[in-house]
Amino acid sequence: MARNIRLEDIAREAGVSAQTVSRVINNRPDVARKTRRKVQEVIDRLGYLPNTIARSLSSQRTWMMGVVISSIDRYGPGRIFVELDKQAHALGYRLLPYISHDEETVDISRYLRELITHRPDGIIWAAMERAGHEEVLRRNLVPTSIPMVTMEALLPGIPKPAFMDQEETSEALVSHLIEQGYQHIGIITGELLSTQRGKLRINGWKKALEAAGRPITEKQIVHGAWTAETGERAMATLVEQFPEIDAVFACNDQMAQGVLSFAYQHNIRVPDDLGVVGFDDLPEAKYFTPRLTTAKQPFAEFAAITVRTLAEMIDAYLEEESYSPQETKVVYPEIVIRESSVRKT
Amino acid sequence: MARNIRLEDIAREAGVSAQTVSRVINNRPDVARKTRRKVQEVIDRLGYLPNTIARSLSSQRTWMMGVVISSIDRYGPGRIFVELDKQAHALGYRLLPYISHDEETVDISRYLRELITHRPDGIIWAAMERAGHEEVLRRNLVPTSIPMVTMEALLPGIPKPAFMDQEETSEALVSHLIEQGYQHIGIITGELLSTQRGKLRINGWKKALEAAGRPITEKQIVHGAWTAETGERAMATLVEQFPEIDAVFACNDQMAQGVLSFAYQHNIRVPDDLGVVGFDDLPEAKYFTPRLTTAKQPFAEFAAITVRTLAEMIDAYLEEESYSPQETKVVYPEIVIRESSVRKT
DNA sequence: CTGAAAGCGCTTACAG
DNA sequence: CTGAAAGCGCTTACAG
Numbered sequence: 125m126a127r128n129i130r131l132e133d134i135a136r137e138a139g140v141s142a143q144t145v146s147r148v149i150n151n152r153p154d155v156a157r158k159t160r161r162k163v164q165e166v167i168d169r170l171g172y173l174p175n176t177i178a179r180s181l182s183s184q185r186t187w188m189m190g191v192v193i194s195s196i197d198r199y200g201p202g203r204i205f206v207e208l209d210k211q212a213h214a215l216g217y218r219l220l221p222y223i224s225h226d227e228e229t230v231d232i233s234r235y236l237r238e239l240i241t242h243r244p245d246g247i248i249w250a251a252m253e254r255a256g257h258e259e260v261l262r263r264n265l266v267p268t269s270i271p272m273v274t275m276e277a278l279l280p281g282i283p284k285p286a287f288m289d290q291e292e293t294s295e296a297l298v299s300h301l302i303e304q305g306y307q308h309i310g311i312i313t314g315e316l317l318s319t320q321r322g323k324l325r326i327n328g329w330k331k332a333l334e335a336a337g338r339p340i341t342e343k344q345i346v347h348g349a350w351t352a353e354t355g356e357r358a359m360a361t362l363v364e365q366f367p368e369i370d371a372v373f374a375c376n377d378q379m380a381q382g383v384l385s386f387a388y389q390h391n392i393r394v395p396d397d398l399g400v401v402g403f404d405d406l407p408e409a410k411y412f413t414p415r416l417t418t419a420k421q422p423f424a425e426f427a428a429i430t431v432r433t434l435a436e437m438i439d440a441y442l443e444e445e446s447y448s449p450q451e452t453k454v455v456y457p458e459i460v461i462r463e464s465s466v467r468k469t
Numbered sequence: 470m471a472r473n474i475r476l477e478d479i480a481r482e483a484g485v486s487a488q489t490v491s492r493v494i495n496n497r498p499d500v501a502r503k504t505r506r507k508v509q510e511v512i513d514r515l516g517y518l519p520n521t522i523a524r525s526l527s528s529q530r531t532w533m534m535g536v537v538i539s540s541i542d543r544y545g546p547g548r549i550f551v552e553l554d555k556q557a558h559a560l561g562y563r564l565l566p567y568i569s570h571d572e573e574t575v576d577i578s579r580y581l582r583e584l585i586t587h588r589p590d591g592i593i594w595a596a597m598e599r600a601g602h603e604e605v606l607r608r609n610l611v612p613t614s615i616p617m618v619t620m621e622a623l624l625p626g627i628p629k630p631a632f633m634d635q636e637e638t639s640e641a642l643v644s645h646l647i648e649q650g651y652q653h654i655g656i657i658t659g660e661l662l663s664t665q666r667g668k669l670r671i672n673g674w675k676k677a678l679e680a681a682g683r684p685i686t687e688k689q690i691v692h693g694a695w696t697a698e699t700g701e702r703a704m705a706t707l708v709e710q711f712p713e714i715d716a717v718f719a720c721n722d723q724m725a726q727g728v729l730s731f732a733y734q735h736n737i738r739v740p741d742d743l744g745v746v747g748f749d750d751l752p753e754a755k756y757f758t759p760r761l762t763t764a765k766q767p768f769a770e771f772a773a774i775t776v777r778t779l780a781e782m783i784d785a786y787l788e789e790e791s792y793s794p795q796e797t798k799v800v801y802p803e804i805v806i807r808e809s810s811v812r813k814t
Numbered sequence: 815c816t817g818a819a820a821g822c823g824c825t826t827a828c829a830g
Numbered sequence: 831c832t833g834a835a836a837g838c839g840c841t842t843a844c845a846g
Contacts, residue, residue, distance in 0.1 A: 128588075128613065130823060141833045146825065156831060171612050176586040177526045178823035181838050186522065196541070197551045206542045209568050218587075221566060223554050241521040242563075243473075267516050268473070352756035378753055385756035408723055411697035411730035413758045475839060486817045491841065501815060523839035526822050 129172045138166040149174055180243070185442070189434060190244035192222045192235065192251050198350065199378070199406055200421075204250060204275065207427035215435050220244055224251060233260045240264065246271040246434045253277035253320060271437040275430055278320060283449045285433035286426050290321055293419045293457045294328025295335075297401045298373050300417070300459065302336045304467055306371035306399045309333065310344045312358040312383070314375040325375050325403070344369075348379045355382025363390075371399035371465070377406045377418055384412055384464070400464040403457075414463035421457045429453050474517045483511040494519055525588070530787070534779060535565045535589035537580065537596050543695065544723070544751055545766070549595060549620065552772035560780050565589055569596060578605045585609065591616040591779045598622035598665060616782040620775055623665060628794045630778035631771050635666055638764045638802045639673025640680075642746045643718050645762070645804065647681045649812055651716035651744045654678065655689045657703040657728070659720040670720050670748065689714075693724045700727025708735075716744035716810070722751045722763055729757055729809070745809040748802075759808035766802045774798050 131149070135142045140163060147155045148163040155163075166172075180186040189212050196202045209219050220242055222235050232251070239247065247270055251257065258279055265272060274282045301309055311329045315322045326345070333340050343365040348354035355374055359382065362369055374380035380402030387394050394400055394414055402409060405420035433449055440447030476494070480487045485508060492500045493508040500508075511517075525531040534557050541547045554564050565587055567580050577596070584592065592615055596602070603624055610617060619627045646654055656674045660667050671690070678685050688710040693699035700719055704727065707714055719725035725747030732739050739745055739759055747754060750765035778794055785792030 128823090132823080142824080143826090143833060144831090147832090150825090154831060159831080171609075173582055173585050173609075173613075175526075175588060175823055177522055177531065177588055178838090179825070181520075181522045181526050181840085182823075182825040184825090184838070195551065197547050202542050202547050206540065206568065206570065209566065210570055219566065221554065221564065223551065225551065225555055237518055240518050243520060243522055264516075264518075268518075352753040356756055381753050382756045385758055385760070388758040408697040408726050408753075411701055411727050413730055413733035415730070473839090477839080487840080488817060488842090489815090492816090495841090499815060504815080520839055523822090524841070526824085527839075527841040529822070529841095 128175070129170050131172075131174065134163065134166050134170065134172050137170070138163045186243050186245055187217050188220045188242060188244040189217045189431070190220045190222060190239045190242065190247040192224070192232070192239065192247065192249050194224050194251055196221075196223055199404055200376075200423075201250070203421075203423040204427060207423045208248060208250070208431060210424075211428045211431035215431065217245070217431075217435070232257060233264060236260060236264050240268055240270065244270065245438045246273070248272070248430060248434060249274040249279065249282065250276055269441075271434060271441050273430055273434045273437070275426070276321070283433065283437070284452050285449060286429035287452045287454045288421055288426050289454055289456045290324035291328040291331070293459065294325045294373065294375075294403070295332045296328075296459050297403070297417070297419060298329045298332035299335070300461065301371045301373070301399050301401060301465055302332060302338075304371075304395075304399060304465055307338075308344075308366065308368045309338070309371045309373065309399075310346070310362045310366055310369045312346050312348045312355055312362070312372060312374045312379050314348060314350045314379070322375070325373075329373050341366075348375070348382075350376055350378060352378045352382040352385065355379030356386045357382070359383045359386040370397065372401075374400065374402050377402035377404040377409045377412075377416060380409075380416055380418070380464075381412060384414075384416070388413070395464050395467055399467070405458075405460050409460075410462065412464070417460065417462045417465035419457040419459050422455050425455050429455070473520070474515050476517075476519065479508065479511050479515065479517050482515065483508045531588050531590055532562050533565045533587065533589040534562045534776070535567060535584045535587065535592040537567045537569070537577070537584065537592065537594050539569050539596055541566075541568055544721075544749055545768075546595070548766075548768040549772060552769045553593060553595070553776060555769075556773045556776035560776065562590070562776075562780070577602060578609060581605060581609050585613055585615065589615065590783045591618070593617070593775060593779060594619040594624065594627065595621055614786075616779060616786050618775055618779045618782070620771070621666070628778065628782070629797050630794060631774035632797045632799045633766055633771050634799055634801045635669035636673040636676070638804065639670040639718065639720075639748070640677045641673075641804050642748070642762070642764060643674045643677035644680070645806065646716045646718070646744050646746060646810055647677060647683075649716075649740075649744060649810055652683075653689075653711065653713045654683070654716045654718065654744075655691070655707045655711055655714045657691050657693045657700055657707070657717060657719045657724050659693060659695045659724070667720070670718075674718050686711075693720070693727075695721055695723060697723045697727040697730065700724030701731045702727070704728045704731040715742065717746075719745065719747050722747035722749040722754045722757075722761060725754075725761055725763070725809075726757060729759075729761070733758070740809050740812050744812070750803075750805050754805075755807065757809070762805065762807045762810035764802040764804050767800050770800050774800070 135145045196205045346358040346361045348358040402418040405418045409416040480490045541550045619629045691703040691706045693703040747763040750763045754761040
C-alpha cells in the first residue's frame with residue numbers, strides 16, 4: 125500500500141528541517157516569508173496532510189472532547205449533540221461520541237474507560253442520571269484528572285456550566301392552562317421520578333396548581349416514557365382514573381402527540397374539551413392537529429455555554445492553574461402558545 | 470498535573486518487559502499464566518488505561534471509521550448515524566463524525582481533509598450528493614487510498630454495499646392509493662430533483678400512475694424541503710394549482726404532517742376527502758391525526774451491511790489484497806397501512 | 815515464553 | 831529566523 129507522505133518528506137523536498145515544516149503547518153510567526161512560501165508550495169504540490177495521531181502523541185493534546193450521551197435518535201439528545209458538535213468545531217475541537225444506545229444494559233464503566241484510552245482533552249457528560257454513575261466516575265475519571273463538565277446529571281465535584289430551566293417553565297405552561305379556564309389538569313411525565321429533569325417538571329406543575337389553590341392527587345399523575353405511544357396510553361389511563369380531566373401537561377411533544385391522537389380517536393375536541401400543552405417545540409409541533417402549545421428550549425445556548433466552559437477548564441488545566449467554575453448559568457425555554465390550549469370564545 | 474501511568478510503569482512494577490505488558494493488554498496467547506496474572510494485578514491496582522493514540526501511531530491502525538453525514542437532527546440521518554455507531558462498535562470500531570450542519574455553505578473539502586488527518590481506517594460517505602463532491606473526493610481521498618463506502622450518493626469507483634429501495638416502495642404506496650379509489654394524486658417532493666433519492670421517489674409515483682393509465686402533469690408536483698412547514702405550504706400550492714386533488718404522496722412523514730395540518734385547518738377530511746401517505750414511519754406516525762400510512766426503512770440492516778463491508782475492505786487493504794465489492798445489496802422498506810389512506814366504506 | 819532495539823510521525827525545549 | 835536531538839507511549843519484527 126502506498127505509504128503516506130510525512131513531514132520529513134516535505135522537509136527534504138523543500139530543503140529545510142522538519143521543525144521548519146512544523147512551524148509552517150502550525151502557522152507559527154517565526155518563519156521567513158520566503159521559506160514559508162517554498163514549504164507551502166511543496167505541501168500543496170504533494171498534497172500533504174499532517175498526521176493528527178502523531179501530533180497528539182507528541183504534543184500531549186488531542187483536541188478531542190469526549191461526549192457521553194444517551195440515544196441521540198430522540199429529539200432532545202439529538203439536538204444537544206448537534207449543537208455540541210457545532211460549538212466544539214467552532215473552538216477547534218472534535219467530538220468523540222460515546223452513545224449509550226440501550227441505557228439500561230450498557231456498561232457505562234467500560235464506555236468511560238474506553239473513552240479515556242483516547243485521551244480526550246475534556247469530557248462532556250450528557251447522560252441521564254443513573255444510580256452508580258457517580259461511583260463509576262469516581263473510580264475511573266478522577267485518577268486521570270481529565271477536565272469534565274456535566275449537562276444533565278448533578279455530580280459532586282463536576283461543574284455544570286449551564287442549567288436548562290425545567291420547573292419555572294413547567295409552572296408557566298400549567299399556569300397558562302389555568303388562566304384559560306381549565307379546571308382539572310393532569311400530567312403525563314416522561315420517566316420515573318428518579319431523574320432531576322422529571323422531578324422538576326412535575327414540581328412546576330404542582331406549584332402552578334398550588335398557586336391556584338387546586339387540589340393535587342395521585343390519580344392526576346401518570347408516567348410515560350417520552351414516546352407518542354406511551355403518551356396515548358397514559359391519556360387513556362388518565363381519562364379512566366381522573367374522568368373530570370379537562371387539560372393535560374405532557375412532559376414532551378411526542379407524548380402530547382399521543383394525547384392528541386387519543387383525543388382524535390375518541391372524539392374529544394381539543395382545545396374545547398381538553399387543553400393540551402407539551403414541552404420541546406419540535407419543528408412539527410406547529411403542525412400538530414391542532415397546533416401545539418409548548419416550550420422551546422434554547423439548545424444552542426445551552427451547548428455553547430457548556431463547551432466554552434469546558435474549553436476554559438482545559439486551558440487552565442494545561443497551564444496547571446486550578447480553575448473550577450462554580451456558577452451555573454440558567455437558560456430559560458420560551459413558551460409558545462398555539463391552538464391546543466386556547467379555548468375559542 | 471499528574472502524569473499518566475504508562476505501560477513502562479506497569480512493566481517496572483511487575484518486573485517484566487514492556488512487550489510482555491503489551492501482550493497481556495492485547496490478550497496475546499503467548500504469555501505464561503502466572504506472568505499474565507501478575508501483570509494484570511498491577512494493571513488493576515494502578516488503574517492503568519492504555520493510550521490509544523500511541524497504539525494507533527505505532528500500529529498504523531486507528532480503529533476509527535470517519536463518517537461524513539448531513540445534519541443528524543433530521544430523522545433519517547439521525548437513525549442512520551445511530552445504527553452506524555452500533556454496528557461499528559460491535560466490530561470494535563469508533564465513529565469519528567463529520568457532520569455538515571449547514572449543507573449549503575460547508576466546505577466539504579476542508580472537512581474531508583481534516584478527517585483524513587485523523588487517519589481513519591475507513592470512511593463512510595453518508596452525505597447527500599452535491600455537485601463537486603466527486604471532484605473533492607478525487608483530489609483528496611484517492612491519493613490516500615483510505616477504504617471508503619458510500620451510502621447515499623453514487624460515486625464512481627466507490628462501493629455502495631447497500632441500497633435502500635426508494636422507487637418500488639414509492640410505487641407501492643401510490644398504487645395503494647389508487648386501489649383505495651383515489652383519482653387525482655399529487656406528490657410533494659423533499660428537495661430538488663438533483664438527488665438520487667428525490668428522483669427515485671418521484672419515479673415510483675409516476676410508474677404507479679402510468680400503470681393505472683392516469684395522466685401525469687407538472688401541476689401535480691410540488692417541491693418541499695422535508696419539513697412539516699414546507700409540507701403545509703406545498704399542500705396549499707397543490708390545492709390551488711390542482712384543485713381536483715383527492716390524494717397526496719408526501720415524500721416523508723414530516724411533510725405529511727404538514728399536509729394533515731393543512732387539511733385540519735381547512736376542514737378537509739382525511740381520508741374521506743383526501744388520502745395521505747408519507748415515507749419513513751416516524752415513531753409518531755402511528756399517532757398522527759389520523760394515523761399515517763407510510764413506509765418503514767430498515768436502517769439497522771442498511772447500516773449493518775455498510776459497516777461490515779467497510780470492515781472487510783479495511784482488512785483486505787491491510788493484507789494488501791485488492792478487494793472491491795461490486796454487489797449492492799438492496800434492502801426494502803415495509804409498507805405500513807393506516808387510517809390516512811383507507812376510506813371508510 | 816520473554817526481552818532489547820528500532821520505529822510510528824510528529825512537537826518540544828534548547829542552541830545558535 | 832533555523833536546526834539537531836530527544837521524546838511522546840505504544841507495537842513490531844527479531845532474537846533467544
